[in-house]
Amino acid sequence: MSDSGILTGEHFINGDEACAEGAIAAGCRFFAGYPITPATEIAERMARRLPQVQGICIQMEDEIASVAAILGASWGGAKSMTATSGPGFSLMMENIGLGMMTETPCVIVNIMRGGPSTGLPTLVGQADVMQARWGSHGDYGVIALSPSSPQEMFDLTITAFNLSEIYRLPVLVMGDELVGHMSEKVVIPSSDQIQLVSRPRPDRPSDTFLPFMPNDDLIPPMAHAGEGFHVHVTGLTHDEQGYPVITPIVHERLVRRLVDKIRLNAQKIIQLEEIALDDAQVVVVAYGCTSRTAREAVQHLRSQGRKVGLLRLITLWPFPEEKVRQLAKGIKAFIVPEINYGQMVYEVERCAHGQAETILLPFMGGTIHTPEDIIEAVREVLP
Amino acid sequence: MKIRYQPVIPFDQETSNRLKDEQHGLHPDDLYLKPGRIPHIWCPGCGLGVVVNTYINGLKMANLTIDQSVVVSGIGCTGRVAGYLNMDTYHTTHGRAIPFATGLALARPDLSVTVFSGDGDLFAIGGNHFIHAARRNVNLKVICVNNFNYGMTGGQVAPTTPVSARTTTTPYGNSEASFNLPYLAHASGAVYVARWTTFHARQLVNAIAETLTIKGFTFIEVIAPCPIGYGRPNKLGSGLEEMIYYKEKSLVQNGADPRHVDIALKGKIIVGKFAEEKRPTFLEEYDERILNKFRRTEG
Numbered sequence: 001m002s003d004s005g006i007l008t009g010e011h012f013i014n015g016d017e018a019c020a021e022g023a024i025a026a027g028c029r030f031f032a033g034y035p036i037t038p039a040t041e042i043a044e045r046m047a048r049r050l051p052q053v054q055g056i057c058i059q060m061e062d063e064i065a066s067v068a069a070i071l072g073a074s075w076g077g078a079k080s081m082t083a084t085s086g087p088g089f090s091l092m093m094e095n096i097g098l099g100m101m102t103e104t105p106c107v108i109v110n111i112m113r114g115g116p117s118t119g120l121p122t123l124v125g126q127a128d129v130m131q132a133r134w135g136s137h138g139d140y141g142v143i144a145l146s147p148s149s150p151q152e153m154f155d156l157t158i159t160a161f162n163l164s165e166i167y168r169l170p171v172l173v174m175g176d177e178l179v180g181h182m183s184e185k186v187v188i189p190s191s192d193q194i195q196l197v198s199r200p201r202p203d204r205p206s207d208t209f210l211p212f213m214p215n216d217d218l219i220p221p222m223a224h225a226g227e228g229f230h231v232h233v234t235g236l237t238h239d240e241q242g243y244p245v246i247t248p249i250v251h252e253r254l255v256r257r258l259v260d261k262i263r264l265n266a267q268k269i270i271q272l273e274e275i276a277l278d279d280a281q282v283v284v285v286a287y288g289c290t291s292r293t294a295r296e297a298v299q300h301l302r303s304q305g306r307k308v309g310l311l312r313l314i315t316l317w318p319f320p321e322e323k324v325r326q327l328a329k330g331i332k333a334f335i336v337p338e339i340n341y342g343q344m345v346y347e348v349e350r351c352a353h354g355q356a357e358t359i360l361l362p363f364m365g366g367t368i369h370t371p372e373d374i375i376e377a378v379r380e381v382l383p
Numbered sequence: 384m385k386i387r388y389q390p391v392i393p394f395d396q397e398t399s400n401r402l403k404d405e406q407h408g409l410h411p412d413d414l415y416l417k418p419g420r421i422p423h424i425w426c427p428g429c430g431l432g433v434v435v436n437t438y439i440n441g442l443k444m445a446n447l448t449i450d451q452s453v454v455v456s457g458i459g460c461t462g463r464v465a466g467y468l469n470m471d472t473y474h475t476t477h478g479r480a481i482p483f484a485t486g487l488a489l490a491r492p493d494l495s496v497t498v499f500s501g502d503g504d505l506f507a508i509g510g511n512h513f514i515h516a517a518r519r520n521v522n523l524k525v526i527c528v529n530n531f532n533y534g535m536t537g538g539q540v541a542p543t544t545p546v547s548a549r550t551t552t553t554p555y556g557n558s559e560a561s562f563n564l565p566y567l568a569h570a571s572g573a574v575y576v577a578r579w580t581t582f583h584a585r586q587l588v589n590a591i592a593e594t595l596t597i598k599g600f601t602f603i604e605v606i607a608p609c610p611i612g613y614g615r616p617n618k619l620g621s622g623l624e625e626m627i628y629y630k631e632k633s634l635v636q637n638g639a640d641p642r643h644v645d646i647a648l649k650g651k652i653i654v655g656k657f658a659e660e661k662r663p664t665f666l667e668e669y670d671e672r673i674l675n676k677f678r679r680t681e682g
Contacts, residue, residue, distance in 0.1 A: 061515040065482035072486025234474035240394040
């Protein structure tokens with residue numbers, strides 16, 4: 001192990017373990033969590049690994065406390081993370097809102113299982129992706145990533161930390177049970193090959209520093225506890241000084257910025273994988289484990305000469321509106337396989353705006369699509 | 384879609400600076416108060432001003448600077464304490480001050496982290512966090528301002544409201560048993576447990592200063608008047624009259640058995656330092672038992 005604690009090399013590990021390794025590689029030194037299937041392996045790996053790099057791993061009394069603790073640690077200057085699944089994600093919504101309102105960088109991993117409620121604890125689901133977007137009350141911008149392999153659990157956890165530091169917000173890694181529990185080869189680069197970003201920091205003395213005055217990119221620099229800036233951090237609507245000001249004027253300014261800092265930077269944030277889109281007449285839009293099936297289906301259909309492509313959403317939120325709008329102009333249909341009763345499909349349909357048909361292939365959870373499910377749906381459009 | 388926005392009116396730094404210049408610096412304790420934040424929002428006769436004052440004096444007595452001290456609050460009247468103190472302060476979600484402070488204290492063991500919150504915040508919605516942080520002995524100084532009701536929302540029943548007391552949600556009198564907070568704190572593992580009222584300002588300063596020098600999870604309950612939310616429906620009179628009640632009905636019993644210090648409506652209030660013990664903190668244990676295994680020796 002190198003000085004940075006990064007396990008450089010090739011490993012055969014599952015997605016949950018890869019996520020923990022990604023966090024360590026990203027500089028995460030504080031983890032707070034609560035056991036829940038199918039995310040527990042992340043907490044277990046962090047409990048084993050964090051002490052090796054002199055970090056702290058604490059099992060809290062619930063998921064509410066877990067998010068509270070990582071927010072506190074983040075204001076102390078640490079890069080911090082928690083991991084959970086559906087029921088825990090529901091409990092986290094309250095403090096995710098606090099994190100959004102106080103612009104606190106941290107990473108929250110949700111290894112999705114079948115819901116609602118206790119649902120299918122050990123089986124796959126993708127039904128929390130709209131909750132990721134809208135789950136906490138009030139308006140705020142969101143970044144949510146969707147890894148589709150253990151390698152991406154590693155890579156995108158690092159990306160999530162970087163984005164959380166750049167844009168100052170909790171970033172959501174929306175894995176699923178299949179990707180979390182699947183073991184594959186994960187290549188961990190050496191520390192000098194891993195690009196890390198740190199949150200913007202105060203550039204002026206405390207007497208002129210305004211803790212929530214944004215830079216031109218709409219992101220305010222962050223002063224940590226104990227640095228003499230005497231920052232007040234509150235979930236109440238606050239002005240640029242951080243003071244609570246309960247007026248529509250200040251609320252307009254603050255909430256607009258919380259949304260716009262993501263909305264206006266969407267093109268910089270969004271990552272997509274585009275497969276065979278150029279001449280496609282049908283585009284499959286898929287993410288997470290479902291995109292693996294979709295890839296197989298698209299390859300098979302292409303080998304038969306059918307003009308079908310795959311748009312894989314690596315970033316779920318912000319949604320790639322522009323890309324879907326563009327595609328809609330030249331194709332017959334979008335096909336959206338999801339392990340839910342239709343969530344991202346609403347975004348696809350909205351952006352298609354009637355220019356292309358939108359077809360949902362839902363599974364309520366517990367199992368995945370077969371390539372045949374997708375092949376059949378494509379053949380109906382392209383006989 | 385097309386969006387027609389409301390105009391954004393920029394932050395008026397000039398006015399904010401002028402208000403700070405005009406209003407700040409006149410009081411000897413202004414160093415401890417955030418510029419431009421006074422006047423506060425608390426009602427006439429409220430006990431919170433006394434508690435903030437004793438905390439400031441506790442800091443002085445313990446020789447702690449504002450740069451070394453951090454305050455974390457939950458939601459409610461006491462939750463607003465954080466916003467007035469001129470240090471790094473965190474006004475979190477309802478009941479979650481303790482887990483937020485836990486993360487902060489573990490990431491920054493060099494800082495003195497005080498949790499200020501009310502009885503409803505700490506013991507109803509936040510009760511689970513309280514007992515677990517006490518069990519773990521996280522290095523937090525918890526000051527609970529107990530006014531026996533939810534003041535911010537207009538005087539509802541709390542887990543501390545005595546039997547038969549009237550609140551807006553117990554219009555016929557409270558039928559539930561209440562928590563005895565020092566007993567709960569002691570049983571959960573707090574290393575220091577005391578109760579004072581806002582009448583006992585000097586004892587309270589001493590107690591706060593004492594806890595600021597102790598490592599571990601300490602608990603001070605401060606009985607405070609809420610003449611608007613709790614005093615009026617229970618005919619306790621004004622804030623001043625409640626102070627007279629504290630003076631007449633309080634009984635100093637240092638070392639009293641925490642099991643026997645519960646408070647009845649208009650009954651006697653046993654105050655004092657009830658318990659103190661030495662126990663390694665969460666971080667000391669974590670450091671010695673876990674981090675130490677992986678610490679590289681110098682050279």
